[in-house]
Amino acid sequence: MAESIRREFIYLWYYFDIQFRQIFFYWALGIFIGSVVSVFLKKQIHSRMASLQDKKIRLWGILPASALGILSPLCMYGTIPIVASFSKSGMREDWIAAFMMSSILLNPQLLFYSFALGTEIAVLRLLVSFLGGCIAGIFVYLFFRKRNFYEFTEFELPENRDRDSNLFLRLLKNIWRNVKITFPYFLLGVLLTALYQRYIPSQWVSGLFGSNRGLGALMATALGVPLYTCGGGTIPLISAWLGEGMSKGSAMAFMIAGPATKLTNLGAVKIVLGARNFMMYLVFSVLMATVFGLVINLFF
Template identity: 45%
Template sequence: MERFMMYLTMQIEGILPYWILGIVLGSALAVFGKSFVHGMVMKMGNSLGLFGVVPASVLGILSPLCMYGTLPLAASLSRRGLREDWLAAFMMSSVLLNPQMIIYVAALGKTLLILTLLFCFLCGALAGVLVHFLAGNRRFFNFSGFGEAEDHDTDPRMGMRLLKNMGRNVKATGGWFFLGILTAVLFQTFLPAGAGRDFFGHHEMAGPVLGALLGIPFYVCGGGAVPLLLTWMEEGMSGGAVIAFLLTGPATKVTNLTALKAVFGARHFVLYSAYIIVFALAAGITANWVMTLS
C-alpha cells in the first residue's frame, strides 16, 4: 500500500497541474476565442487555393471543439461554400489536437510537444492536399445528416459562462484523467521491476508500430493518456512510439470513428483509416530519427 500511495502522489503531483491548466485555458478559449477561430476559417479568401490547407490545419488545432462539435461546424462551413480540401485539413488536425490537449502534452516535455504540434499540423495539411487531388471537383464529405453546431456557451454572464464550460470540461475529462493515473500507478506498483523496460527495450526498432497499436485501444481521452505515456516513457518507450500513439489514439477513438463514418461513407472511411496509420508510422519513425540527432 505504501508503494501504491507513493506512485499515486508522484503521478498526481506530476500531471495534475497540467490537467487543471488545460481545463482553464481550454474553456477560456472556448468561451472567448471560439468565434474568432471559426470566423477566421470562413474569412480565408479563395485566392489561397490549395495553400489554404496550411492556415486551415492551424485553425483546426486552435479550435477547442470535440469531434461532435467539429462536424456540425464543418457541415455549416461546407454549406457556406468552404472548399473540401480546407475542410479536410481543418477537421483532421482538429481531431488530433486542441488547445487543451496541447497543455497535457506539455507534460511529456518540450521536444515531444514541438513534434506533436508539427506532426498534427502536417497530418491535417497533407489530408487536405490528398482530398484536393482525390476529390477534384466532386464532393468528398456528406454532411446531409448534420444541422448547425449547438452552442452551449449562452449564459449572458461571462463569468458564469466560463465556469459552466469548465464544469463540462471537468465532467468530460475528469473520470478518464483519474482512470489514466490509476492505471499508470497500478502499472508501476504491480508490474515486476524492469518488465516494462524489457518490453519497450526489446521493441525499440518497432517502437512506432507498437505506439500506433497501443493508441487504438488505450486512448480514450487525452487527459487519461498522458499519465500512461509518462509511465511508459520512464520504462523506455521511445519518442517515436509516443508520437504514433498520439496520432492513432484520437484518430481511431471509437466515438470519433462513429462520427466520421457518417460523413465519409465506406470507401472514404477505409482511406481515412489507412492514411492515419501510415502517417502515424512515418511520423513515429521520423520522430525517433530527429530525437536521435538532437
C-alpha cells in the same frame, strides 16, 4: 494476509500520489486554457476559417485551415456541423480535410496538458498534428478533385452552451463542464499508471517501445488504436512509459493513432464518409502515425 494487502495499498498510493502531483497542474492548466478558448475565441476561430473562402490561396489554404483546426475547442460531433456549413457555402474539401484532421489530433486543452510530457514532446505533438492536417488536405486535393470525399447532409449547428451574460460565470460553467467530463478519465489514467508501475517490469516497456525503434513505433500505433479513450487518461501512462525507456517516436505514434481512431471520433467521422472513404481514413491514420513515429525516432 491483511498486512500484505495493506502493504500493497501503500505502494499503490505512493505511485498514485507521485503521478497525481506531477500531472495535475498540467491537466488543470489545459482545462483552464481550453475553457478560455471555448468561451471567448471559438466564434472568432470559426469565423476566420469561414473567411478563408474570400481569399484566392488555393491549395495553400490547407495551412491556415490545419492551424485553425488545432485551435478549435469543439469535439468531433461539434465540429461536423460547423464544417458542414463550410461545405454548404462552397469551401474546398481539401481545406475542410485539413481542418478536421488537425482538430481530431489536437485541441488547445490537450496541447497544454501534453506539456506534462516535457516541452519537446508537446511541441512535437503540435507540429505533427499541424502536418497531419496538411497531409490530409493534400491527400484529398490529389485524389478527390473530381468527386466528393465527404457526404455532408443536413446538420444543425451545435447549441452554444456558453450563453450566460456574465462572462466570469460563463467561464466558470465551461470549466466545470470540462472538469466533469475529463476528471474521471484523469483519475483512471493515474490509477492505471500506478498499477502499471507497481506490477509491470520497466524492462518490458524499454524492450517493446525503446530498444527496437522501428518495431516500437509500429507497436505503439497498434496499441493506440484500442487503448486510447481520452487524452486525460493517457498522458499519465505515456509519462510513465517515457520515464522507463519509451522512445519519443513511439510516444508520438501512440498519440496520433489514439485520437484518430478513438471510437467516438470514428463514429463522428463515419457519419460524413461512405464505407470506402472511411476505410481509407483508417488506413491513412494508421500509416501516418507509424511513419511520423519512425521519422521522429530517426532524429530524436
